[in-house]
Amino acid sequence: MPGHTTGKVVCSCCQKLVTSRTEYNHRKRKLLNTDSLAGDEQEDLRVPTNGQRVKVPWRLPELRVVPTNHNIPGSRPPSHRTASDSCNPERDLQEGSAIDVDHMDVDAPGVEVPGAAHTEPTYIPVRYHATVEDEEEEEEEGEDDEDVGVEDAEAAASVWEELAESLIRETQLSKDDLSEEDKAYLRVFALRVNNHMSGNLFGQLPFVFPEAALASWKTIVYDCCINSCCCYVGPHVEAQQCLYCKEPRYNTSGQPRQRFVYIPIIPRLQAFFSNQRMSQTMQYRATEHVHDPDKVQDVFDSEVYRSLLGKKVTINGKTLSHSFFNDKRDVALGLSTDGFAPFRRRKKTTWPLILFNYNLPPDIRFHIQHILSLGIIPGPKKPVDFDSFLWPAVQELLRLERGVHTYDRCSDEFWMLRAYLILVFGDIPAVSLMMRMKGHNGLCPCRTCNILGVRVPNSRKTTHYVPLSRDQLPRPPDGTNPTYDPSDLPIRTQAELLAQAREVEDAPSAAAAERLAKAYGVKGVPLLSVLSSLNFPYSFPYDFMHLLWENVVKNLMLFWTGDYKKLDEGSEEYEIDSKVWEAIGKASEAAGSTIPYAFTSARPPNVATDKTSWTADSRSFWALYMEPVLLQGRFKRPKYYHHFIKLVKLLNLCLQFEITKAEVEEIRVGFIEWVKEYERFYYQDDPQRLSACPLTIHALLHVADSIVKAGPVWASWARRFPYASMNRYILNHARLQQVKLMYDMQQILSLKAPPRSSVGTNVPGYTTLALLPPHRESIPFDSIDKGTFDKIVGTLCTRFESSPAHVKVVLNSATFQEWSKVQILGGGDLIRTAAVDRRSEDSREASFVRYELLIDRNARFPNRPVILQKETFFGHLQKIYHLTLPKEPLGRVRRPSAQLPPPSVPTPITVLLAVIRAYPTTERHSTLDIHYHTSSGNLDVIDMTTLGCLVARFRVAENSTKWAVIDRSGSLARALYVEPDAAPGEIAEEED
Template sequence: MTDVEDNGNLDDNESIYNFNDTENLKVNADIENSKNMEKIKGENRVIIDFNNTESESDNYDYDSYEEDDNINHENINDKDVSIGMKLLETKVKHGLTDTAFNSVLSNIGLSISLYKLQKKLHQSVSLSPIRIDTCKNSCIAFTGDYHLLRECPLCFESRFDSNNKPVNITNFFSLIERLKIQFSDSKRAKEFLYRYEYTTTISNDNGNYDDIYDGKLYKKLVERGLFANPTDIALSLSLDGFQIFKHKTNDYWVILFINNNLSPEIRVKKENLLITMVIPGPNAPKDMSTFLQPIINELQVLEEGILCFNGYTQQQFLLKAYVTHCTGDIPAISKCLNLVGHNAYKGCRFCNLLGTCHIKNHHIYFPLNKQHGNLVLRTHEEAEDTINQLLMETDKSKKESIIKNTGIKGANLLFKLKGIEFPWSFPTDIMHLYFENIALLMYLHWSGGFFKDNKYNKNSYNLTKKELEYIGKLMKESQTCLPLEFGRALRDISKYHTGFKAVEWRNWIELFSVPLLKDIFIDKHINGWINYVKAVKLSLKYVISNDDLQEIKCSLITFYNYYENEYFKQDQERLSACRICFHYLLHISENIEYSGPCWAYWQFPMERLCGMLIPMVYSKLRPYTSLSNNLTLLDQLNHLQYTKEGKSIISNSECQKKWTLKQVYGAVEDYDEEFYWPSCDYILNEKESKALQKFYSNKNIELHGIKYGRLLTRDGHTISSEWIKRNKPNSRNNYSIQIRYRENEADDSKIENL
């Protein structure tokens, strides 16, 4: 094996490889890396035999079908393959059945079947998942110390059925294989240089928080010797649970990686999200570390480096990747860190605040009391010491005492990774905190539904039923005025607040809460809430300055003090108001300081992904098999563009659309915008021509032309004109123009609403 230098590239003088022979370079890299993959597979005790999984007709064994010998690939039209691949992507994303898809292919006259398309795709992109046996009830995965067990140690269900086949499986999608394929593409390999280019540009060292690389955590890792090469990859791990059926009987969990070496503009596009594992139901995992085991094994290999071919430099190099952040809601982070969670006396993962037990419901809550200025932050070393104590302690009562006093239940695999620094590698997700937790709880306070004992729901901040209905009515009436850019249309908050999505709560906080509450609340309540709104708006900025950071910190502290004084009131009967989510507000500024702006680690990409996965499950009998097979196809389709054969397939389907002048007009000098249909011949009237002559200081204005109904902006937004404005009651107006008239100024022209 050729020695690999520290800079991540082989020395041309010492290398035995011919760098002009790119095909041999790729083969050599594959040979070297096959040993690493065999190590991973051996350690995980898994079987790569996905094609033999028992399933419905949507699962294919590409190596055993008799049809293979009868397929004459020379007779398959390349154009048909290209079109078929695009249709296959549509089938996977929208859950089209096999029968329906084959009918579509037949109806449009394509000389190719679904099976042949899948076979062709598998030949072009040889990505297949690694199969791992799991407990029937999803308690554990049979990895690591459990790999030889024949029954679950927690629920005692058998690992195998009567035919000695696994009762339940999960599939692990390799990061190494996908990164190798992507790096082999010249354009993609250049895109991976974003981290290096960003961190070596002097203009970015301005004290602002633009990305995770501006945080203290990344800079600390660099000081340790990580990210020494331009090609080193920074990864974020994200995990969350979701329900695939409306009746909520199957609790699936997704483990996802985000490649932070991609620029923010493309980082979380759906084709760039790296799904690594979907853990099947019916229940949530009880021992998450057993599912993380194969992922950690592969990440440790990536930390040491694998030989890889760089399509941009046309050289081999040592590819390294490090996980720096892990994101999720509080239960998800507690699972992967092996913490007790929010119902522990030490429930905060950032500090050692001691919780208080409610005398009636026996839940733990987190008022600051006298600890306000004495919050001692946790450290990585402290957590490791606690874990070592738990591993060495044999007395059960003493072990329980350690767990109670620290909130840590035992070892977690993430601490084995070089890029993990507790607690700052696990920042707070503001999507759950700001929008799905705090916003809902505050609304419950205002509507008088927070406390179980109704006598505590009568306060000066309460809104009457009439006031709530009036607010909901105004929100509903403003639906048509909210542009699509702000997300889904508003709903009546008085009726549908329990079903509000995060983006709806965001719009409520940012756009509507203060204007609708300012004339109802007394000064101290509206001013208290304004501090929260101010902090939320600043936290949502893509670039956060040091001044913004201090403002966020001060605003959240002020809001928290107001909340404790007015909602908790130092009354033990109202202790349930002190949920841990309110305490986490006090750590937001520290999260930004260590990990950069909040958008870099919020859970919106994960929530969107979960929504994309649900349509892929169209088999109610074997939902996980259906989902897993479609994920495999989607992964292959996403990587098709990075392979030589895949590029050939894609290029055959690319053709430039040609529009007539009546449909699209974009030949306006110095402008990127385009005019779009509908259109008609038009003659300017006298008033319009005079207005244009005055505006352009030109009397030679052409009166004859074409009038268009839409304008496509440079950022891809479509603006419709008054001419084609829809008058439907649910039509939303995406754009509007504010015009201010000076007094006594003549109105020379009519300004049409956009």
């Protein structure tokens, strides 16, 4: 924040003599006024078209004389109006003289879109007319501040808007309205985006393919500091140099030295509702999600969301007429950011800004095509004024709180589109910037509670640590040494936090402001506080990915290898011998071949030697599934292992797709006990070991409350950022997704063949799976080895209660086909047979499976009745057989499983059988649902309906004969998301 000078200036807001720093705060606070933020900016929506140039402002002007509904200027039947003339304001004005054109900005900046190659860019009529009725701007001083219903759709729609609505309805286009030239251009543009094609290469395509329709897109930019200190908007809009680093805004040629690309929110939200299928999908919040007060299943079960229901929207102290989420189409949003280094040297950082659309179902919510990228703060340094980069987004979010006039394709009606930001998350430094918190440099470093931090005695470091135990710490100057009950921490409130922020900003001097900021941990009023949908601090949960995988788990590994901040073991013995750690690393690296891609996209790295390949995804898999196996028996004293297993159990609870209130309490108590034990082992009440108590350990005490307040951790977990490496890619990707939605061209512009489920073989009676090639047809049954054939006969005898002799006779006339792959539909696994798995030495095993059999509990007692009991087995899938049996009946059908076809089997009979080499489990983990096997067992032939899912396995040590089996479908199941290429009902892509 500026204010490095000691002189005073006359404030342009209060006309008083104040410091330059105070004048800046006053000016910024004035600009935070809603009328300034949510002005009448113009729509900037670019869509390919063959239409003519049309320029449409955000808001149409008022009418001087209101015509009757029967005499709307320019109205005529839809069949007589074309897309090119339906949005021609000049023609419409000529047809009816009742409109005053003095205030109609027909020359306002338009919406530029690509046309044919080497031609002038064309413009398209904006079919989602974004209108915000803001009559408060016209109120005279002294009028009642209560909103009079302007936000209501009926009150907001003037006759002129009715005309606009009719035009929008008439010009609604689909892929059938696009020419082949348009589609050809869009396919080439999709090729560029999907393959990260460089601009130079893309520019050469017209010369390689001269017949193709190619064009370029203009970007939407704001000037920003060369060091990314600030964006030149709001209070910085007139600045000629950065107020923080003093670098000039422009170069010697008068051009901005760096720019920030921003992609508007409103047009893309409107595009969701212009697509009939997506408009229906967007109603998940209101029509599909069912709130259970005893469970937390989604953000819509959180206290943050539920506290908004029925509450009036307030903007700038004015209460509006509508309530939060009173329309089933109202949209809930989450904002996330994370500073990352796009290059290997990791010296330069960039900060992507993305929005999550919570109205979409959880299984597709985090797919890249549904994430709204707002842009990237370019770097190379951390922003100083993060609010300035959020300024354009907050402008739109305020307009969305009021309402934007929008057409809903699904209901064929206009309504006021409203969207509310309810969650903000990211790593701790990123959220500290958005909340304007001091973070670990403040005396109160936690954004959730007022716990006081302490420094390492006699150290120059400014970092504050937050241990619970403080008995051995030096007494502060006031002689008090507060103690904290982890079950009753001093939680911050919104009123307190914002009052402290205002006190900091109103401090008489920069030095006084810095003292207050350090004491409170708050640097000023955050821009996001103007959004009444946000709750400080509960709308800002700790991001589970960064908190656990990038901090807690990573730091534990550093403790065990003796690499944590130059601390020795102290009075404990938690370090693992270097040779043992090397052996763990080799076993971890070797496990990659037998862990399917579906479990983790990257192969587990060698933990002893590889320090750069780790991602949050790979570290989470390693911690939850591999570490409990590979660390067992490796510590000198088992208490450290048991302490870690307690953490894994808590993490598994947190990662459940739904969490009961009883489990939330278990998480609360569990983390309190775990943190206390952690301090005994690693902090040891030693003031010189305070660095073992960073904010990330303390934050675990807030996880349970965060689940209750903000929803399950997976809902605010930025697990995978969407290719956030280049401004150009983010911008082009957003444009491409908007075109896909508006013209319903998701499949055409995917540049892929139709989903492979359409070419897979679906077998009658087996609706949950599809068979995939390669396969062999008409296999002679006598070509099957005798052992397998006898197992097939036995399986059919059991299923149809027939004799072996009868079954063999029928099989003489049966048709055998052999398949190599099976896809479990509905987002399930792609499973291969062992023969396919062995074709490539570097492939990853995807043939070890879980399956179920009904076992006769009285099999050893021939005279007792049959009592079938379901049991789970693991094994290696060897063969998949598709049998077509002749019309001759085999006998009465037995139903060994509720999943098998019903007794009324059609003729000819179709049966799918899986041949599996069983691997009996010999033991299981004492605490977790992890099983072990040592050797193979018998051959089982099962009906394919009893095939469960893929499982992973790996050796517990290099060259060991003992294998650990990881079954994600058991109690270790966690919230996972189907990748876009493996959406429900489609065939998953294979990865090696």
